[in-house]
Amino acid sequence: MARVEFRNVRKQFNDQNKQAFTAVAGSDFVIQDKEFVVFVGPSGCGKTTSLRMIAGLEQQTSGDIIIGDRIVNNLHPKDRDIAMVFQDYALYPHMTIRENLSFGLRNLKKPKDYIEQKVREAATILGLEDMLERKPRELSGGQRQRVAVGRAIVRDPQVFLFDEPLSNLDAKLRIQMRVELGELHKRLGATIVYVTHDQVEAMTLGERIVVMNKGVIQQIASPTELYANPKNMFVAGFIGSPAMNFINARVERGRLFISGGEFQLPQDAATGLQGYESGEVILGIRPEHIYGEDFAPGVSAEHRLNAHIKVVEHLGSENLVYFHVGERLVTAKVHPETKAYNGLDKPFILDLAKARYFDPVTEDRILW
Template sequence: MAEVKFVNVVKEFEDEKKGKVVAVNNANFTIRDREFLVFVGPSGCGKTTSLRMVAGLERQTSGDIYIGNRLVNKVHPKDRDIAMVFQDYALYPHMTIRENLGFGLRNLKTPKKVIEEKIKEAAAILSIENLLDRKPRELSGGQKQRIAVGRAIVRNPSVFLFDEPLSNLDAKLRVQMRVELSELHKRLGATVIYVTHDQVEAMTLGERIVVMNEGEIQQIAVPEELYEQPNNMFVAGFIGSPPMNFVKARLDGNQLYTAGYTFTVPGHLLPKYSRYDGKEVVFGIRPEDIVTVHLLNSEPERNVISPTLKVVEHLGAELLLYFNIGDEQVTSRVSADAKVKGLTPVKLYFNLDKMQLFDPETQERIN
């Protein structure tokens, strides 16, 4: 296996209408040997372009990419010692599964006996021994995805590349395949670079996550850090489901004034925000940090409001409560034990120990 390093990597495209478009802007980071790293972000953010540059399917405009200690800027894709799993499986319909698994090795002139051994090993790892003599049309979506992964495994590459491999599967099968991919990584001890637009998938699979937006890397961190210490409003709003609530506010001493409600900032947080005293800020709080007073042992003295609910969504074990603070919609996620009914006012406690404040101009989190 091997580490992968981006050094000042820039990728630009020419667009007929927009002119020059920067798909990846000055990327500098290292993917550690045997790490499972996930790129996540909205469509067009540059995550797939980054993956394709590692694969050699796109050539960077400037900068260097290393796989292991080897500079691969001018190395042909087939010579980079990588294997890629695509979104659409890319199986040959006229070949059996056995033939699909061995196709890449046959092109590399690998001895027939070695090919059979590698196919047998990959089939055992993925529990697909009984599928080897079938054709792709006879398989389910999940089985096809396993075959696509198996075709990468037989190559025994330095780096595995996954380009949104689960996006064509239904929700239940995606959950199952996430578990299987995570277990597979532990078993192989492989370096894995994985691209997805699904933040739940990213948080589940990634040892570290690269969050991208409009070609810029917003943050690289472990899942817990992304969730608890987002660099900016984009990361805070993209990571988490439902996303973080954002409300315009003004900080005055230990008081946080919003449209219609005043909150008291815990004393231990005030030094952190002292330079924003008397200024406009953006108040951020996660839905699970807004709870019904009904579920607390006693009603807190501060930071309790009684908004009129707009919508109550019942999700089995949880309820999502929607209400407004000024013109901004706010979501609370509470246990179904809260037994909120109808759209009547309900007392909600805001746990400001968990809040974040952001600069309204730069959108950066205030440290």
């Protein structure tokens, strides 16, 4: 396996009017040997373009791409020692699973004994031993995706590239395949670069996550770090489900003012915001850090906010409660026994010790 490095890599395309637009803007990062890194972001953010540049399917406009100890800028995809798994399984329907798994090795003129060994190893790892003589049409979606992964495994590449491989599966199969991919990474000790638009996939699979927006890397960090310490409002709003709440606020002399409430700031926030000149901030708070007054264990009741509940979603293990603070719709993730129903006026407690603060103009985090 090998590390992957981008050094100031840019990619520009020309649209139909021959106007250049930037798909990837000066990316710099290192993916360590045997690391599982996930690229995540909305459609058009540059994540798939970055993956395709690693594979050699797109040529970068400038910058260097390094795999292992080689600069691969001008290397053909087949010479980069990578294997790619696409969203579409791309299996040959007329071939058996055994033939699909061995196809790449047969094209490389590998010895028959070597091919058989590699196919057997991949089939064992992926639980396909009893399916080798079947055709793809006889398999479920999850089994076909395993075959697509198996075709990559038999290549024994330096780097595995996954381009939204679970998008075509139903919700239950996606969960199952996430578990299987995580176990596969541990078993192979492989370097894996994985692209998805699904932040739940990113959080559950990635050892580190690269969050992208409009071609620019917003933050690279572990799932825990991204969730707890987002660099800006985009990361804070993209990572987490339901998303972080953003509330217009003002700070003055250690106090926080929002529509319907005035609170004493926790000491660390009051100290950190003391020199913030404009006074206008965006308060960011996760739904699970807003409690119904009747279920707020260990949280100070002094940060109480009266709210008029608009909608309640009952999810069994938790309830999602929606209400407005000023013009902002706020979501609270509360205990299922919290008294809450549509139209109820009810106090909620904000855990300001876990809140984050952002500049309303730059949208960057103010306190770190």
